[in-house]
Amino acid sequence: MHYQGDSWGFYMPMRSMGSDPMERVVKLASESAVVIFSVSSCCMCHAVKRLFCGMGVNPTVYELDQDPRGKEMERALMRLLGNSQSVPVVFIGGKLIGAMDQVMASHINGTLVPLLKEAGALWL
Amino acid sequence: MANHRVGETGLTDSGPSSHHHHHIPYAVLHGMNVPASFIHQEGSAFDFGELEEAIVLQGVKIRNDEAQAPLFTTGRPAATLEMFPSWPMRFQQIEIGSSKSGGESTDSGSAVNTLSSKTENQLEPESPVSKKASSSDHQAFDQKPMQQQLLEMASDISRTGTSQNQSAAKPPQEKRRGSTSEKQLDAKTLRRLAQNREAARKSRLRKKAYVQQLESSRIKLTQLEQDLQRARSEGLFLGGCAGAVGNISSGAATFDMEYARWLEDDQRHMLELRTGLQAQLSDSDLRTIVDSYISHYDEIFRLKGMAAKSDIFHLITGMWTTPAERCFLWMGGFRPSELIKMLISQLEPLTEQQVIGIYRLQHSSQQAEEALTQGHEQLQQSLIDTIAGGPVFDGMQQMAVALGKLANLEGFVRQADNLRQQTLHQLPRILTTRQAARCFLMIGEYYARLRALSSVWISRPRETLISDDHSCQTTTDLQMVQPSQNHFSNF
Numbered sequence: 001m002h003y004q005g006d007s008w009g010f011y012m013p014m015r016s017m018g019s020d021p022m023e024r025v026v027k028l029a030s031e032s033a034v035v036i037f038s039v040s041s042c043c044m045c046h047a048v049k050r051l052f053c054g055m056g057v058n059p060t061v062y063e064l065d066q067d068p069r070g071k072e073m074e075r076a077l078m079r080l081l082g083n084s085q086s087v088p089v090v091f092i093g094g095k096l097i098g099a100m101d102q103v104m105a106s107h108i109n110g111t112l113v114p115l116l117k118e119a120g121a122l123w124l
Numbered sequence: 125m126a127n128h129r130v131g132e133t134g135l136t137d138s139g140p141s142s143h144h145h146h147h148i149p150y151a152v153l154h155g156m157n158v159p160a161s162f163i164h165q166e167g168s169a170f171d172f173g174e175l176e177e178a179i180v181l182q183g184v185k186i187r188n189d190e191a192q193a194p195l196f197t198t199g200r201p202a203a204t205l206e207m208f209p210s211w212p213m214r215f216q217q218i219e220i221g222s223s224k225s226g227g228e229s230t231d232s233g234s235a236v237n238t239l240s241s242k243t244e245n246q247l248e249p250e251s252p253v254s255k256k257a258s259s260s261d262h263q264a265f266d267q268k269p270m271q272q273q274l275l276e277m278a279s280d281i282s283r284t285g286t287s288q289n290q291s292a293a294k295p296p297q298e299k300r301r302g303s304t305s306e307k308q309l310d311a312k313t314l315r316r317l318a319q320n321r322e323a324a325r326k327s328r329l330r331k332k333a334y335v336q337q338l339e340s341s342r343i344k345l346t347q348l349e350q351d352l353q354r355a356r357s358e359g360l361f362l363g364g365c366a367g368a369v370g371n372i373s374s375g376a377a378t379f380d381m382e383y384a385r386w387l388e389d390d391q392r393h394m395l396e397l398r399t400g401l402q403a404q405l406s407d408s409d410l411r412t413i414v415d416s417y418i419s420h421y422d423e424i425f426r427l428k429g430m431a432a433k434s435d436i437f438h439l440i441t442g443m444w445t446t447p448a449e450r451c452f453l454w455m456g457g458f459r460p461s462e463l464i465k466m467l468i469s470q471l472e473p474l475t476e477q478q479v480i481g482i483y484r485l486q487h488s489s490q491q492a493e494e495a496l497t498q499g500h501e502q503l504q505q506s507l508i509d510t511i512a513g514g515p516v517f518d519g520m521q522q523m524a525v526a527l528g529k530l531a532n533l534e535g536f537v538r539q540a541d542n543l544r545q546q547t548l549h550q551l552p553r554i555l556t557t558r559q560a561a562r563c564f565l566m567i568g569e570y571y572a573r574l575r576a577l578s579s580v581w582i583s584r585p586r587e588t589l590i591s592d593d594h595s596c597q598t599t600t601d602l603q604m605v606q607p608s609q610n611h612f613s614n615f
Contacts, residue, residue, distance in 0.1 A: 043506065044535055047499025054491050085535070100539055107488045108546035109553070110481075 021072035022080065029091035032060035033121040037077060037089045039065045044100055045088040051103065055113075057121045059090075093119030352378055356434060375434025376443070382427050383444055386420075387575075393417050394568040397561050407557045414552055417564045421548050425541045428456070432534045439537055446578030449571070455496060455540035460547040461489040463567065467551075470566055471559060481554035485547065492543050500536050503529060 029035045034052060038045035040063045052059045064070030064087060074086035081089065083099055090097040092115045097103055106112040116122040356375065372380075393416065400413045432439055442450040452459065464486040474482065510526045552560040 041506070043499045043503040043532055044539070045499075046502045047495045047536075047539075050498045051491060051495035054494055100535075101542055104492050104539065104543055105546045107492055108485065108543065108550050110484060110488070110550075112488075 021069060021076040024069065025073055025076055025080075026094075028062060029096070030094035033093060033119040034059035034116070035091040036061045037073070037087050038063055039070075039074075039087045041065065042087055044085070048088045048090065048100055048103060051107070055116070055122070057116060059121075092116060092121070349381075356430070373435045373438065375431055376438035379427060379431035379435070379438065380444055383424070386424050386427070389420060390568055390572075393420050394565060394572070397565040397568070401558070401561055401565065410561050411557045414557060414560045414564060417568075418548060418552070422545065425545045428541055429538060432456075432537050436530075436533045436537060440533060446575045448574050448578040448581065452574075454493070455500065456537040457540060457544055458571075459493060460544050461486050461493055463570075464489060464547070466570060467563055467566060471555070471563060474559075478554055478559075485550055485554065489543065489547055496536060496539055496543070503532050503536065 025037065034057055036045070036048060036052070036059045038049070038061050049059065049061060064074050067073065077089050078084070078086045080096070081099055085099065089099060090103050092112075095115075097106060097112075097115075103112070106115070113122065117124070352374070356378065393413075396413050397417065400410050405413075428439060431444075438444060439456040442453040442456065445453065449458075452462070454462075464482065468482060468486070471482070507526060507529050510522055510529060513522050551563055555563060
């Protein structure tokens, strides 16, 4: 698991990250096999992280409470999912999986593991 | 002999002959069920007293009505019965041999139909009049004083009647004798009869009133439930304290009620599954039953979701379940991987594909459970830190933070229920329809047994445990084996 903090913005100063936080979310999501948007104090986020680690996956985690534009992104994520909770939100292979609900459902009905393999996050 | 003829034909030609045979039991002429044997049994001890009453009463009434018009025709049995409104109830009871309520709410028309339909063929082994005594406890009447009274009167008349059976006719004599007792009978007997009728009517009215009360209470109850649902959806019970009854919050009480109803439905579904499997239904029919069982579980998860908003502690501590279930509680319900483990051994034979599918399901469930447990533990730790507070305890602030953290509990129970729901939905995808039906039946039965175990445990005798450590323990267990079998007999 590796964390991307607010230093991201420094490495790409010329790139227009867009005033649109949603754009940023999508951008970040497409850059790793497994992306989790989280808040450090959120226990459900902790649960979802533990789930992927328990499966042997190495997800990329963005702690939005440690990001200067985190608040906007949280709001964007809430709008995207229509949830009252902004986090956790999981992307696999750039594709939106959803919140904890959808991740668990996908794991139980057997679609999560193939997705992970497809995205190259799992080798078995 | 004229007697015998009338006795054997019963209803049929009672019209013109009635006047000459009024010393014969009128029950026969009126089409009531009196066996022919009774006519020959005058003088024998068998239920003669009861028969005498019948004769007396009939005789009294006939004499009263003789002046008016011949009423004893087959075409008008209703009029006859109406003379003794108290009697048809008893006869109806005997003929139908059914519930007591049938006796109380008399429809003289139906009584007539019953009697006229049965007199043709059947001869009751016992006189209906003799049954008056046996059925008296069913009625609101006080029979005994009347009977005793009648017996005294009857004995006079019967003696006259007996003698008259031998000679063809001594109507005037009988009339004279009859008139003396007739007056006495009129006064007391009729009053008694009227009192009995009154008592019966009153008890009928009371019953009606009670039933109406029950109905209105039922309507009120459903209205209250609806109000409760509406108010809850409007968030009035979020505080949990509003309208708390004793130690249980209203949200919890509502859920307990809904859960009790769900358990009743569960039994119904299990019966459906059981009979469906035994009847060897087609796959599509069985599939319908399986799907309805899944929807049944979807319903309880929906109800738990609502209850989680109003009283999360009630759910997560398992206060809505039985003690034995609570023992195995995980996040406010059953642990899916444990359930699958239980099922695996009983689902054989399985194809290789199915085995893989089931084990995969168990494995993913375990991983998900582990993840949720760890998240939950982190929440608990965070709460402990907040409540313990730092070196400076800022009460209100800390409380507010703690409250915020507690709110996350709802999310965990919801995710746990979600996991349970997904697991149940996944099972029929792996199994055949028949296997799935068996599987759900096993699940239902398993939890039913667990609940039964709880009640047996609670009701076990405890006194013997005090004296001896081990031997008494075993005795208690042995004693409890018998009653527990009853609990399992349904399964």
